Amino acid sequence: MTTPTERNDLGYNDIHEDVVRSIVKTGPKYYIALATAGSVTLLCFFFPWFYQLYYGIGAAGMNHPGVWGTYLSSFIFWIGLSHSGTLLSCVLHLTNSSWRKAMYRSAEAMTLFSLVVAATYVMVHVGRPWFIHWALPYPNQMELWPNFRSPLLFDVMAIATYITGSTIFIYMGSIPDFAAVRDRTSGWRNTMYTLLSLGWRGTDKEWHRLHWAYTFLAVLIIPLAVSVHSIVSWDFAMSIVPALHQTIFAPYFVVGAIYSGTAGIVTVMFVLRKTMGFEQYITKLHFDNLGKLLLVLSLIWTYINAVELFTGWYSGSSEEYEALGYKLFGFYAPLYWEMILFCAVAPLLMFSTRFRTSFVPMLILSIAINIGMYTERFLIIATSLSRQYLPDAWGVYVPSLVEISIMVGSFALFTTLFLVFVKIFPSVSMYEVKETMATPKIEPLAPASGSPA
Amino acid sequence: MPNIDRREFLKLVGAGGVSVGAGFMLRESTKHPREYLIPHVVAPEDISSGLSTWYNSVCSMCPAGCGISVRTREGRAKKIEGNLSHPVSQGRLCALGQAGLQALYNPDRLTAPMRRNGEGTFEEITWEQGLKQVGDRLDLLRAAGRGNRVALLTTGVRGHLAQLFESFMRQLGSPRLLHYDYDHPHTLYAANQQFFGEDRLPYYDLQNTRLLLSFGADYLSNWISPVHHSLGFGESRQGPADVRGRFVQIEPRMSISGAAADEWIPARPGTEGILALGLAHHIIAEGNYSGADRDAWMAALADYTADAVAEQTGVPATTITRLADSFVDTAPSLAIGGGSAGNHSNGVDTLVAVNALNYLVGNIGQEGGLVFNPEPAGPALQQHQASYSTMLELAEAAHHGEIDVLIINGTNPVFTLPPTAEFESALAQIPLVVSLSSFLDETTALADVILPSHTYLESWGDDFPEPGVGFSVGAVSQPVVSPLYNTRGTGDIILDLARRMGSSSVMPWQSMEEFLKYGWQRIYQRGDSQTLAQGFDAFWTSVLKAGAWGETKSGNTAFSLNPDVIAGIGVAPPEFSGSEDDYPFILHPYLSPNFHDGRGANLPWMQELPDPMTSIMYGSWVEMNPLTAQQMELSEGDLVDIQSPHGQLRVPVFIYPAIMPNVIAIPIGQGHGEYGRYAKDRGVNPIQILSPQLEPVTGSLASSATRVNVSATGKRVKLVKTGGTSRDLGRNIIQTTGGSGVEVSSVSSNSIPITEVTS
Amino acid sequence: MSLFSRFLDGWRKYRKPGYYEKFDYHWTMTVDLDKCTGCEACMMACQAENNIPVVGEDEVARGRELQWIRVERYWEGEYPNARLRFMPMMCQHCDAAPCETVCPVSATYHNQDGLNTQIYNRCIGTRSCAVYCPYEVRYFNYYDHGWDSPLEQQLNPDVTVRGKGVMEKCTFCIQRIRQAKDLAKDDDRRRVQDGEMQPACVQTCPTKALVFGDRNDPESQVSLSMDDPRSYRVLDELNTDSSVFYLKKVDA
Amino acid sequence: MTNNVVGLFHDPESALTAAGELKGAGFESLEIMSPVPIHGVEKVLGKKKSVIKNFTFTGALIGGMSGFALAAGTAVLYPHPVGGRPIITMPPFLIISYELTILFGILATVLGFIVSSRLPAFRNRVYVPEAAVDKFVVTAPCDDAEHYQRAKAILNAAGAEQVRKIRGDDL
Amino acid sequence: MNVSIVPALKVLRPAAMLVIVVLVGLVLGYWANATFVPGDSPEQPIAFSHKIHAGDNEIPCLYCHTQARRSPSAGVPAVSKCVGCHLEVATEKPQIRLLMGYWENREPIPWIKVHDVPDFVHFTHKRHVLANIECQTCHGPVETMDRIRVTSRAVDGSAQAGQPWKMGLCLSCHRENEVENGTDCWTCHK
Structure with a gap:
C-alpha cells in the first residue's frame, strides 16, 4: 500500500497541526475570497433570482417548445458533480483504497454543496416556487398528495435521501476529527466542536461502532447514488420526446455524472492543495489515480454517445433521425462539437502518465471536461425540445442574461459554501491519513523510497 | 429555572415583544383583502348576477352583415358568437367578428368629444359645444343655400342609417354623400350591371355547387361574405353523403381560398378574364353550348383559343381544356370572380367574362349556381358608393375650396387611399372636418372636431345584407351593453345635428331607436296576417329576440341575356404603370385576413392572431417565390426595399411557395400612423406605393396594377411568427385520402370523391 | 378504521389499469381536414372564451405565445404545385396521456368525463407536462399578463385568469360542459344531449369542420364522424389514445 | 465519579x-x-458485537414498507387517475419504496450508532x-x-x- | 479535559431561550390577532341585522337573495328591495334613515363581502340550494347573527364560526354525500 503523503517523515502531530491550522488560522486572503464569492453569489445568483420571482419565469429564456432550459441543465450538472464525492468515497472505502483518504472529505463536501446548489436550482426552475412544498408528502387539509407516479417526484425523494445520506456520511466521518479540533480550540469554536463531536473520545468501542456504521452507510449510499442519477435521467427518458426517450439514458447519466464529478474533484483537489497548504497530503499520486479513472470514464462516455447516435440512426425513425441530426448539424452544433472535443478527445491525453501527474494541465483538462459536460446537459434538453414530433411547433431556445447570471452565481454559491466548509470541517481527514502512516516512533523514520505498511 | 440576569431578561422581553408584533402583522397580512358587494339601486330586469344574458345583434366588423349573439354577464359583453337564426352566419363567426369585443373595450377609444385647439392638439369639449359648433355651421350653410358645400363621407353603411344620412344630406341640399370603402367591389357591381342589367349582386350558392371556379375571389377570407361562403364550402365539400364539391382557384398568389381549393392555378395577374374566355371558347368550340346565340358567342370569342390564352395567361392549354370540360360536365357548377382579378384595368371585363362562363353552362338562376337576389327589404336607397375617382373629385373640390364641412363616419380614407390622391392635403383645405369615429384613426387625427360615436355593440342600427342569401334578410342591431364612455350613436348625432338645422319637421325622431322603429313599420307591413294581427310591438320584440328577420320570397329566376352584351365581351391585357425593365415585379396587395382593410389592426387579438398562411403576427412582410428569392439571394427576414413609381417601402421577405415568380405580395392592414397603441407604427401599408391606375368603367382603383422593383438592403429582422418548420418531412401528420387507387370502405361514408376529374 | 377500510377497498379496485371502467361521458372532437380552411376563427373563439391573454410582440418573438388551439400549416410540393394544408391542433385529451403521469403535484389528471384536466391553482410550474406532450399543446404563463384597461371587462367570469408560473391548455371548454350538465340536471335529464353543448371553437367554426360530442352515445354526431373511414389520430403510433380524431383530407 | x-x-x-x-x-x-x-x-x-446492523436492517425494512404504503396509500385516499395507469402503479411505487428503504436505512444506522456507542456524552x-x-x-x-x-x-x-x-x- | 456536550449546551442556552421566546411570541401575536381582531365580521355601512330579518321576522333567505336558486351567485338585494318594505316599516330608526339616504341619492350600498372564496374557486349556489342544503349548513346560524360573520362547515357538519372555508371542508361534505363528480377538481376549479 502506498501512502498518500509526499514525504514520509510526517508525524501524527504534523498532520494535526496542519489541519488545525487550516481551520483556526485565517488570513486576510480567506476573507477577501469569502467576501468576493459571497457578493458574487448575492449579485449574480440571488438578485436575478428575486427579479425572476417577482416578474415570473419569463425572465429566463424559455419559450414554447423549449420549456426547459439552462436551469434544468444546471440542475443535472450539479447533481452530476455531486456524484463523485460520496459515491467514490464509499466505493474506495469499501475497497479499502488508501489513496482515498486525503481527498475524500473535500470530495464529499463537493457532493453535499453541489446537491444544495442543485436543490436550489429546483426552486429556481419551477414557475411557482412558493408552492414547491406541494411536491412533498405531508398531510394537509386539501387532502391532496403528490403524484408518486411522476419521475419528478422520484427525483424529489431521491435527492432528499441523497442530501440526507451525504450529510450524514460526511458528518460521521468527521466526528473523530471534530473531537481532535475541539481540544485545540476555545470560545465559540470550542462550543461548536464540542457539540459536533458529540463527546467523542476515540475509545476502542467508539472506533468499532463508527467503523460499522460507516461501512453500512457506504453500502447504502452506493446504490442510492446510482439511483439518483438514473432517476434524473428518467425525468427525460420517461417522456416520449425523440432523442430523450432512450433506454441508455440511465447508465449514460450515471457515467456522465461520475465523469464530471471526478473532474470536479480534480479541480477542487488542485485548489485545496494550493490554497490550504496541503501539498503533502494531496499528491501526484492522487492526480495520477484520478486521471486513470477519468480516462476510463471518458472512454465509456464516448462509447455511450456513439451508441446513442448509432441507435438513433439505425432506428430509421424520422423523428429520432431528425433530432440527432439536429444535434450534430443544427443550430446548436458548435456546442456539440465543443462537447466532443472536451469530453471525448482531450481526455485521451491522459494516456500519458506525465500528463496525469502534472498538476496544471490536469486542472485545465478537468475544467474543460466540466464545461463539456455542462454542454452535454444543455444539449440534451435544448436540442431534443427543439425538434419534436410536429415540425410546425419547432423552435429554438436561447438562454437569457438572467439565466447566465444565475449560472455564474451558482458557482459562486458553491464556492461560498465551500469556503465556509473549509473553516468548519477539517478538509483532510486527519484520522484516516494518520491511519495510513507508519506508527509514530520517537525518532522519525528516515526518508525511504519504499513505504511501510 | 436557570438564573437569568436583568440584562438578559430585558433582552428576552424585548425580543418577545417584537416577535409578538411580528406575529400580529403576519396574521394581518394573511387576511383576505376586502371585497365589496355592490348592489343595484333598482334591480334591472335583464341582468341577473352570475347568469349570462344573450343579445342578438349584427356584426359591423366587415360589410358581410353576419348576425351575432352577444353573451353578457353583469351588464358586460363577454363573447360574440354567430346568431344561429341569422341566415348569413348561421351561428358561425369569423375571427374578426369575434374580436369585435375589443373594439368595444379598446383602451384607445375616444371617450369624449374633442376639438382641435389653437396649438393643434385636441382638447376635450362637451357634446353641447361640439354639436353646437357643427350644427351652427351646417345651419348657416343651409340657410345661405350653400348646403352643397357640405360632404358626408361614410363607410358603407346600409339600412336605416344610410337612409338617415340620405335625408340629412337632402335637408342640406348636398349631393356629396359618399360611401367609401377600400374593399368595395365596384367592378363586380359594374360587371353584373352590364351582364344581368341589375345593380345588385347575385347570391353565389356555394353550398350546392359541385364545382367552383374562383377567379381571384378570396371567398373564404375577405370576399363579400366569408362566413357564409365558408358554410357553403364545408357543406359542399363533405355535406352530402355521395358527392364532394370540387374547388378550383385561379390567382397569382395563393390565398386562403387557394389553399382550401382542390386545385390552385396561378395565372398571370390581370389575365384571369382572358382565361375565363379561353374556357368559354373551349366550351363552345366543343359544342357544349347550344343556345341560339351560339354563333354570336363564337364570333366574340374567336381569339380566345386555348393556345392563345395559354400564351397570355401562362396556364397550360391542357389545363384550360380540362377545366372547361369539367365545368361543363359537372352540374351544378359555378364560376365567381373578384378580388385581385377585379382590381385591374380590365376588371369589369374580366368579371363579365366570368359571368359569361356561368351563362354558357347554364348556372344562372340555378341551385348550386348563381341565384338572383330579390330587392333588399330595407329602405330604398340611391347608390352612393364612392370609387377612387369619386374620391379624387372630392379631394379636388376640397383643394378648390368647394367644401366647407366634411363629416366623416367610420371610414379611413387617409389610410386606404394612395398618397397620390392627395386626400390628406385636401382635408387641410376644408375649414371644418368632423369625425364621428370611435377611434383616433389617421383621418380622425386630421379632423377639427371629433364627435365620437358608439361602437356597434352600444348603439341601435339595422342591416340588410348585400348581397342577400337568395331571399330578403334584415336584422336589427341593438345595444348589448350600456355605453362605456361619453359617446353617442351615429344616428343620434345626425338627428341632433338635423334638429339644430331646424329640420325637425322632416326628421322628427328623437333617437335612432325611434327612427328604426319607424322604418321597420314598413317591413312589418310586409308580414302575413298573423304577424299583422299581433301588432308592431310584438313583431319588433320578436325581431330583436331572433336577431333576424327574413322572408322566403326569392328573386326572379328567369334570365335572358341582352344580345348586345355578347358583342362587347372581350378582355384586354392588363395595363401596368411603370416599365417592366425598371420594375420587374408585379405588386399584389391583398386584404389581410386578420385586419381586412386595416380596420382590425387596433385589436390586440387580431394583432396576435397568426396570419393563416404564414403564421406571422404583428408586422408586415413581402411574399416571394422561393426561386425568385434564391436568384436574388434573399432568405426569410431579409429586409428589402420595394420601389414603385410612386413610393417606396421597406419590408422583410417571407418565402412563399405558392406565388408566381414575377409577383410579390404584401398584405394590406398594417402600417398605421395612428389608430391606437396596438396598430401604430407597425409594419407597412402597401397602399402607400400604389400607382393611381384606374379601371376605366368604374373609376375604381386598379390596385393590383402596380409594378415594383425589389432591392436587398443587406439588413435582416426576425419575423415574429409562431410556426416552426412548414414541411411535414414525411411524418404524415396531415393525412390524405382519395385520388385514385385508395380503398375506402363504402358504408356510410361521406368521403368518397364522386366528382372525378380526369387530370 | 375507515381509513384502513378505504385503503383495503382501494387496493382491490385500483390495481386495474385505466381505473375507470367507463367514462361518464367520453367527450371527443373530430376535425375534418377536408373542410378546414385555416381561417383561425377557432383560435379567436378560444382566446375570447378562455381568457387567454395577449402576450405582446416581444413575447411572441421569443416563442411564448399562448394558443390553446393553434392552426398548424404544412406546405407540400413546389410551385406551381405547392399546396398548403392546415391542421387545427389543440389538447388531444389523450386517455393515456404522457403529460398526466409526470406532474408531481397531480395538477393534471384524467377525470371521469375522459378529459385531461389542468388545475391552474394546483400547478407549480415544473413545465414537465409540456415536455412530455408530443402534440406540444400545453402553454406556459411566463409572466402575469395584464389587460390594458378596460379590456379586462371582456374576461369570462367562468374561467380562472391564470397567473405567472402556471401551465394552461385546452379544456374542451369545461365551463360549458359543466354548465350543460348543470342544466341537464335541472331538467331531470340524465344526460347532456348531443349538440347541447359545444366548445367555443366548434361552435364558431364557419365550415363546421369541427364536431364535438359524447363518444359514449353511438348516435351522436361525433360518433358517426369518428367512424368515418377517413378518421385517424395524429401520432397514433405513440399510443396516446387521444380523443381528437382527424378526418383525412381528400386529395382530389 | x-x-x-x-x-x-x-x-x-x-x-x-x-x-x-x-x-x-x-x-x-x-x-x-x-x-x-x-x-x-x-x-x-x-470481541465486540455491534447492534448497528440490526438497526440498519430494521430501518430499511420499515422504510421500504412505509415508502410503498405512502405512495399507494395516498394514491388511494384521493385517486387521481393519470395516463390510463392504475391508481396503484407498481413500478413507480417500487422506486419510491427503494428510495425510502435507503433513507430509513441511513437514519436507522445513525440511530444505531448513537445508541450503541452511547453518544452524545452528557457526562464528563x-x-x-x-x-x-x-x-x-x-x-x-x-x-x-x-x-x-x-x-x-x-x-x-x-x-x-x-x-x-x-x-x-x-x- | 471536557468531553461532555452539556457545557456547550449551557453556552447555547441564551440563544436557545431567545429562539424559544421569539417563536412563542410569533405564535402569540398571530393568535392574538386571530382571536381579538376578527376580520371575519366587518362593520357594514348599514348595521343590517340578519337576526331581526331572518330570525325574529322569519323572512326566508331566498326572499332577498333571490338569485341563489338559479345562479351561481346568491346576489344581494337591490336597494329598492329594502326600500320596498321600509317605506312602511320602522321608518324612523336611524339605520333605516341611513338606508333612505342611499335610496334618495340613488347610490348603491357598498356592502363588504364576508363569505368569499378565491377567484379560482367556482362555487355555485344554485346546485347547493337545489340539493336542498340549508343555507345555514355553510353560512352558519345566520338568523342569530346581528352582524354576519364568516362561518364554515366543520368536517363533522357543525358550524364553525370565525373559520374561513377550506378546500378540505368542501371535500369532506362531497365525499360524505357521494356527490356526483364531487371530487373532480374541475368541478370547482376551471
Whole structure:
C-alpha cells in the first residue's frame, strides 16, 4: 500500500497541526475570497433570482417548445458533480483504497454543496416556487398528495435521501476529527466542536461502532447514488420526446455524472492543495489515480454517445433521425462539437502518465471536461425540445442574461459554501491519513523510497 | 429555572415583544383583502348576477352583415358568437367578428368629444359645444343655400342609417354623400350591371355547387361574405353523403381560398378574364353550348383559343381544356370572380367574362349556381358608393375650396387611399372636418372636431345584407351593453345635428331607436296576417329576440341575356404603370385576413392572431417565390426595399411557395400612423406605393396594377411568427385520402370523391 | 378504521389499469381536414372564451405565445404545385396521456368525463407536462399578463385568469360542459344531449369542420364522424389514445 | 465519579500490551483511546458485537414498507387517475419504496450508532486530549490508591510515557 | 479535559431561550390577532341585522337573495328591495334613515363581502340550494347573527364560526354525500 503523503517523515502531530491550522488560522486572503464569492453569489445568483420571482419565469429564456432550459441543465450538472464525492468515497472505502483518504472529505463536501446548489436550482426552475412544498408528502387539509407516479417526484425523494445520506456520511466521518479540533480550540469554536463531536473520545468501542456504521452507510449510499442519477435521467427518458426517450439514458447519466464529478474533484483537489497548504497530503499520486479513472470514464462516455447516435440512426425513425441530426448539424452544433472535443478527445491525453501527474494541465483538462459536460446537459434538453414530433411547433431556445447570471452565481454559491466548509470541517481527514502512516516512533523514520505498511 | 440576569431578561422581553408584533402583522397580512358587494339601486330586469344574458345583434366588423349573439354577464359583453337564426352566419363567426369585443373595450377609444385647439392638439369639449359648433355651421350653410358645400363621407353603411344620412344630406341640399370603402367591389357591381342589367349582386350558392371556379375571389377570407361562403364550402365539400364539391382557384398568389381549393392555378395577374374566355371558347368550340346565340358567342370569342390564352395567361392549354370540360360536365357548377382579378384595368371585363362562363353552362338562376337576389327589404336607397375617382373629385373640390364641412363616419380614407390622391392635403383645405369615429384613426387625427360615436355593440342600427342569401334578410342591431364612455350613436348625432338645422319637421325622431322603429313599420307591413294581427310591438320584440328577420320570397329566376352584351365581351391585357425593365415585379396587395382593410389592426387579438398562411403576427412582410428569392439571394427576414413609381417601402421577405415568380405580395392592414397603441407604427401599408391606375368603367382603383422593383438592403429582422418548420418531412401528420387507387370502405361514408376529374 | 377500510377497498379496485371502467361521458372532437380552411376563427373563439391573454410582440418573438388551439400549416410540393394544408391542433385529451403521469403535484389528471384536466391553482410550474406532450399543446404563463384597461371587462367570469408560473391548455371548454350538465340536471335529464353543448371553437367554426360530442352515445354526431373511414389520430403510433380524431383530407 | 488510571503510549502495540496485562491483572472496564482505530484491539479486550446492523436492517425494512404504503396509500385516499395507469402503479411505487428503504436505512444506522456507542456524552468521561493527536491511551477505573499503584506499575512496565490519575464521570 | 456536550449546551442556552421566546411570541401575536381582531365580521355601512330579518321576522333567505336558486351567485338585494318594505316599516330608526339616504341619492350600498372564496374557486349556489342544503349548513346560524360573520362547515357538519372555508371542508361534505363528480377538481376549479 502506498501512502498518500509526499514525504514520509510526517508525524501524527504534523498532520494535526496542519489541519488545525487550516481551520483556526485565517488570513486576510480567506476573507477577501469569502467576501468576493459571497457578493458574487448575492449579485449574480440571488438578485436575478428575486427579479425572476417577482416578474415570473419569463425572465429566463424559455419559450414554447423549449420549456426547459439552462436551469434544468444546471440542475443535472450539479447533481452530476455531486456524484463523485460520496459515491467514490464509499466505493474506495469499501475497497479499502488508501489513496482515498486525503481527498475524500473535500470530495464529499463537493457532493453535499453541489446537491444544495442543485436543490436550489429546483426552486429556481419551477414557475411557482412558493408552492414547491406541494411536491412533498405531508398531510394537509386539501387532502391532496403528490403524484408518486411522476419521475419528478422520484427525483424529489431521491435527492432528499441523497442530501440526507451525504450529510450524514460526511458528518460521521468527521466526528473523530471534530473531537481532535475541539481540544485545540476555545470560545465559540470550542462550543461548536464540542457539540459536533458529540463527546467523542476515540475509545476502542467508539472506533468499532463508527467503523460499522460507516461501512453500512457506504453500502447504502452506493446504490442510492446510482439511483439518483438514473432517476434524473428518467425525468427525460420517461417522456416520449425523440432523442430523450432512450433506454441508455440511465447508465449514460450515471457515467456522465461520475465523469464530471471526478473532474470536479480534480479541480477542487488542485485548489485545496494550493490554497490550504496541503501539498503533502494531496499528491501526484492522487492526480495520477484520478486521471486513470477519468480516462476510463471518458472512454465509456464516448462509447455511450456513439451508441446513442448509432441507435438513433439505425432506428430509421424520422423523428429520432431528425433530432440527432439536429444535434450534430443544427443550430446548436458548435456546442456539440465543443462537447466532443472536451469530453471525448482531450481526455485521451491522459494516456500519458506525465500528463496525469502534472498538476496544471490536469486542472485545465478537468475544467474543460466540466464545461463539456455542462454542454452535454444543455444539449440534451435544448436540442431534443427543439425538434419534436410536429415540425410546425419547432423552435429554438436561447438562454437569457438572467439565466447566465444565475449560472455564474451558482458557482459562486458553491464556492461560498465551500469556503465556509473549509473553516468548519477539517478538509483532510486527519484520522484516516494518520491511519495510513507508519506508527509514530520517537525518532522519525528516515526518508525511504519504499513505504511501510 | 436557570438564573437569568436583568440584562438578559430585558433582552428576552424585548425580543418577545417584537416577535409578538411580528406575529400580529403576519396574521394581518394573511387576511383576505376586502371585497365589496355592490348592489343595484333598482334591480334591472335583464341582468341577473352570475347568469349570462344573450343579445342578438349584427356584426359591423366587415360589410358581410353576419348576425351575432352577444353573451353578457353583469351588464358586460363577454363573447360574440354567430346568431344561429341569422341566415348569413348561421351561428358561425369569423375571427374578426369575434374580436369585435375589443373594439368595444379598446383602451384607445375616444371617450369624449374633442376639438382641435389653437396649438393643434385636441382638447376635450362637451357634446353641447361640439354639436353646437357643427350644427351652427351646417345651419348657416343651409340657410345661405350653400348646403352643397357640405360632404358626408361614410363607410358603407346600409339600412336605416344610410337612409338617415340620405335625408340629412337632402335637408342640406348636398349631393356629396359618399360611401367609401377600400374593399368595395365596384367592378363586380359594374360587371353584373352590364351582364344581368341589375345593380345588385347575385347570391353565389356555394353550398350546392359541385364545382367552383374562383377567379381571384378570396371567398373564404375577405370576399363579400366569408362566413357564409365558408358554410357553403364545408357543406359542399363533405355535406352530402355521395358527392364532394370540387374547388378550383385561379390567382397569382395563393390565398386562403387557394389553399382550401382542390386545385390552385396561378395565372398571370390581370389575365384571369382572358382565361375565363379561353374556357368559354373551349366550351363552345366543343359544342357544349347550344343556345341560339351560339354563333354570336363564337364570333366574340374567336381569339380566345386555348393556345392563345395559354400564351397570355401562362396556364397550360391542357389545363384550360380540362377545366372547361369539367365545368361543363359537372352540374351544378359555378364560376365567381373578384378580388385581385377585379382590381385591374380590365376588371369589369374580366368579371363579365366570368359571368359569361356561368351563362354558357347554364348556372344562372340555378341551385348550386348563381341565384338572383330579390330587392333588399330595407329602405330604398340611391347608390352612393364612392370609387377612387369619386374620391379624387372630392379631394379636388376640397383643394378648390368647394367644401366647407366634411363629416366623416367610420371610414379611413387617409389610410386606404394612395398618397397620390392627395386626400390628406385636401382635408387641410376644408375649414371644418368632423369625425364621428370611435377611434383616433389617421383621418380622425386630421379632423377639427371629433364627435365620437358608439361602437356597434352600444348603439341601435339595422342591416340588410348585400348581397342577400337568395331571399330578403334584415336584422336589427341593438345595444348589448350600456355605453362605456361619453359617446353617442351615429344616428343620434345626425338627428341632433338635423334638429339644430331646424329640420325637425322632416326628421322628427328623437333617437335612432325611434327612427328604426319607424322604418321597420314598413317591413312589418310586409308580414302575413298573423304577424299583422299581433301588432308592431310584438313583431319588433320578436325581431330583436331572433336577431333576424327574413322572408322566403326569392328573386326572379328567369334570365335572358341582352344580345348586345355578347358583342362587347372581350378582355384586354392588363395595363401596368411603370416599365417592366425598371420594375420587374408585379405588386399584389391583398386584404389581410386578420385586419381586412386595416380596420382590425387596433385589436390586440387580431394583432396576435397568426396570419393563416404564414403564421406571422404583428408586422408586415413581402411574399416571394422561393426561386425568385434564391436568384436574388434573399432568405426569410431579409429586409428589402420595394420601389414603385410612386413610393417606396421597406419590408422583410417571407418565402412563399405558392406565388408566381414575377409577383410579390404584401398584405394590406398594417402600417398605421395612428389608430391606437396596438396598430401604430407597425409594419407597412402597401397602399402607400400604389400607382393611381384606374379601371376605366368604374373609376375604381386598379390596385393590383402596380409594378415594383425589389432591392436587398443587406439588413435582416426576425419575423415574429409562431410556426416552426412548414414541411411535414414525411411524418404524415396531415393525412390524405382519395385520388385514385385508395380503398375506402363504402358504408356510410361521406368521403368518397364522386366528382372525378380526369387530370 | 375507515381509513384502513378505504385503503383495503382501494387496493382491490385500483390495481386495474385505466381505473375507470367507463367514462361518464367520453367527450371527443373530430376535425375534418377536408373542410378546414385555416381561417383561425377557432383560435379567436378560444382566446375570447378562455381568457387567454395577449402576450405582446416581444413575447411572441421569443416563442411564448399562448394558443390553446393553434392552426398548424404544412406546405407540400413546389410551385406551381405547392399546396398548403392546415391542421387545427389543440389538447388531444389523450386517455393515456404522457403529460398526466409526470406532474408531481397531480395538477393534471384524467377525470371521469375522459378529459385531461389542468388545475391552474394546483400547478407549480415544473413545465414537465409540456415536455412530455408530443402534440406540444400545453402553454406556459411566463409572466402575469395584464389587460390594458378596460379590456379586462371582456374576461369570462367562468374561467380562472391564470397567473405567472402556471401551465394552461385546452379544456374542451369545461365551463360549458359543466354548465350543460348543470342544466341537464335541472331538467331531470340524465344526460347532456348531443349538440347541447359545444366548445367555443366548434361552435364558431364557419365550415363546421369541427364536431364535438359524447363518444359514449353511438348516435351522436361525433360518433358517426369518428367512424368515418377517413378518421385517424395524429401520432397514433405513440399510443396516446387521444380523443381528437382527424378526418383525412381528400386529395382530389 | 470514579478515579481512573491513565497511561499514555507512543505506539499502539505497547498500549495493547499494557491493556492485556491490566486485564490479566483483573482490571475491568478497560478502555483504549487512540487517534486512529487500532487493529487487534479485539484480541486484547474481547470481541465486540455491534447492534448497528440490526438497526440498519430494521430501518430499511420499515422504510421500504412505509415508502410503498405512502405512495399507494395516498394514491388511494384521493385517486387521481393519470395516463390510463392504475391508481396503484407498481413500478413507480417500487422506486419510491427503494428510495425510502435507503433513507430509513441511513437514519436507522445513525440511530444505531448513537445508541450503541452511547453518544452524545452528557457526562464528563475520562479523556486525554493527546489521544486525539498522537498518543495511545489505556484507561482503567481504579477505586483506591492500591489499585492505582498496581496499574501504574503495569503501565510503566509496558512502556507508558506518562501515567496519570484522572477523575471522570461514570459512563 | 471536557468531553461532555452539556457545557456547550449551557453556552447555547441564551440563544436557545431567545429562539424559544421569539417563536412563542410569533405564535402569540398571530393568535392574538386571530382571536381579538376578527376580520371575519366587518362593520357594514348599514348595521343590517340578519337576526331581526331572518330570525325574529322569519323572512326566508331566498326572499332577498333571490338569485341563489338559479345562479351561481346568491346576489344581494337591490336597494329598492329594502326600500320596498321600509317605506312602511320602522321608518324612523336611524339605520333605516341611513338606508333612505342611499335610496334618495340613488347610490348603491357598498356592502363588504364576508363569505368569499378565491377567484379560482367556482362555487355555485344554485346546485347547493337545489340539493336542498340549508343555507345555514355553510353560512352558519345566520338568523342569530346581528352582524354576519364568516362561518364554515366543520368536517363533522357543525358550524364553525370565525373559520374561513377550506378546500378540505368542501371535500369532506362531497365525499360524505357521494356527490356526483364531487371530487373532480374541475368541478370547482376551471
